[in-house]
Every structure is written in structure tokens, then in C-alpha cells.
Amino acid sequence: AQSVTQLGSHVSVSEGALVLLRCNYSSSVPPYLFWYVQYPNQGLQLLLKYTSAATLVKGINGFEAEFKKSETSFHLTKPSAHMSDAAEYFCAVSAGRGNTPLVFGKGTRLSVIA
């Protein structure tokens, strides 16, 4: 079984500051890990994914995440926050085998202060 824990339901940063959104996972099999962004009343957009290749994954909009097996973590970072980054961010895990659904964390709302 898989599960995801996102630390911090709300993170607030100043524009230009580092963004760090935390995600820890639990998985009984080698995990596939994802970060999604959701804007109000919209679906989910994939930011990046880890699928057992490089542990440092680069995504869209300047985001990246590092898979650390020893820490069971997959934290999302961005060097410099932009106002347009304000949204809800979801970390998700799947077993990656066959048609298995994603299991989502509770989400972290990112606010960017001018």
C-alpha cells in the first residue's frame, strides 16, 4: 500500500524567495512519485515525476524535486518564487505497475507575498 504525507497545509513565501514544499511517502514497492499543481476550480497539472531514473527531477516552471530513498522524501523546490506560483500543490505516489491509481497527499497551499 502507498501513502503520502505533505507537511504543512499552507506555506507562505515572499516573491523571489525559495519555495520548499515537503512530501514524505510510504510504499511497499518501489514508488513512482509525482507533484501536481491545481489552480482554483481547475484540474491537475503535472509539474514533475520520478519514475526510478535520475533522483533529481526537473519539471516545468522552474520546479524540481529530489527523490531520497533513505529519507522516503520527495520535496519540491523552486529557487525563486513568482506570484503566479500561488496555487495548491499535491504530492502523489503510485506503484507504477499496471493500472494503479495515484494516492494523493492532502495538499499544500502556496501563497506568494509581493
Added chain:
Amino acid sequence: GAVVSQHPSWVICKSGTSVKIECRSLDFQATTMFWYRQFPKQSLMLMATSNEGSKATYEQGVEKDKFLINHASLTLSTLTVTSAHPEDSSFYICSAFFPRTLGVNTEAFFGQGTRLTVV
């Protein structure tokens, strides 16, 4: 890239009526689609797994007679909320995997979501 289209994007219906939500994979075939429900300021909760040509698999606590799922073709799954009540008001999102490698699904695409309001 692969696209999953969901329709309608929002719907308002009267209590007691039924509402159908469509989820289409536009440029790939999806033998399996997933339906999620999202309450305000909360995460996505898996409701059911929709399998083409067979019965859907529902998560514990989800009423299969209330949330009817039909996956009649490889590109279309529908969710019908029957006899809707105000507590069914929510954001419903479908998802399908883009099959890059046989047996290994690594790319999930989501529909735009449907905001259902039951009055």
C-alpha cells in the same frame, strides 16, 4: 501531449435529479480511468476505478448505486450521480494513464474537473 477532456466543467441541478459527467481520452486509448472527488480545500479521494468492458471497482464507502460508472469504449467513461442531493455537491475529476510502456503506467492525465452544485 495526451489530453483528458471532462464535460461539463460545471453543472447546477435540482435535488433528486441525475447528472452525467463524461471523461474522454482524446488521443489515446485508456482501458482504465479513475474517478476522484474533491471537497473544498481538501485532497482528491479516489471514488472508483473504471474498467472498459467490465464493472467498475468502487472504493470503500462509495455507493455504487448512487455513483454509476460506465466505461463503454476505450476513450469514454461516464459518471452518473443519481438522485443527487446537496451533500453530493463537490468537484469531480477523472484521470487516465497514458500507456508509454506495456504494463508500466507512468503518466497520469487529469480532466479539467466538474463542479457539481445540487440545490
